[in-house]
Amino acid sequence: MSDFLKIEGLKAQIDADGTSKEILKGLDLTIPKGEVHVIMGPNGSGKSTLSYVLAGREDYEVTGGSAHFKGQDLLELEPEERAALGVFLAFQSPVELPGVNNANFLRTAVNAVRKARGEEELDAVSFLKLAREETGRLSMSGEMLKRAVNVGFSGGEKKRNEVLQMRLLKPSLAILDETDSGLDIDALRIVADGVNSLRGPDFSSLVITHHQRLLDYIVPDRVHVMAHGRIIHSGGPEVATLLEKQGYKQFLEAAA
């Protein structure tokens, strides 16, 4: 099956102050196996909401449509089942876990996925060897493995830690919400290198970004423009160049 991720007519809402607000309003998106797709869109169009819904965050209620991954109904699965299926989600602001050792946290996450895939779990020594190889590759200090997860990490260190997690988990679908305009050029490169290093026939990615610049490093197969809770235009990498020059106006007018 070539359609790895297939989202059809997806609708989702959130309850805010006692009233329901529909954010995703019938979103269609297909990512074939082995492709990297990018979503760009004006503020408030629902990009982060899409990543939260795919992650299975409880506060968003899916009211219509479907999302399938590898032929399975993603929306029916618990977040850890989605991870076992190969879905990895990285957010703008990775969570800090005081008191939780980073190496232990990473090993638990990796072993949960290995176990679900029927692979042998890694003992502490083999895991540390693997983790050290990866931290070296990412120019991360080995010290980061001994600290509490993300606590006191700089923005760039948090990004590296996320990419470390992604490389250790070897997902088949990585969804990265990089919408934060606070990402500096180094962080963009870290994210791009992380995605590029995993690129291959069994890896797909959905990257949510405002940064045309990110696309200098990750050359996407498709770029989707999102507005008002839907994908309103899809094309090749040239769409991002056009957006950079002309903004969203033409796409919004064409979709109106």
Ligand SMILES: Nc1ncnc2c1ncn2[C@@H]1O[C@H](COP(=O)(O)OP(=O)(O)OP(=O)(O)O)[C@@H](O)[C@H]1O
């Ligand atoms: N918990 C919430 N309570 C109320 N409104 C929310 C909540 N979460 C999202 N929204 C609203 O849903 C809309 C879409 O938000 P979302 O963060 O998905 O947009 P986005 O496209 O990622 O925006 P940005 O580019 O600014 O990051 C916004 O109008 C936002 O205010």
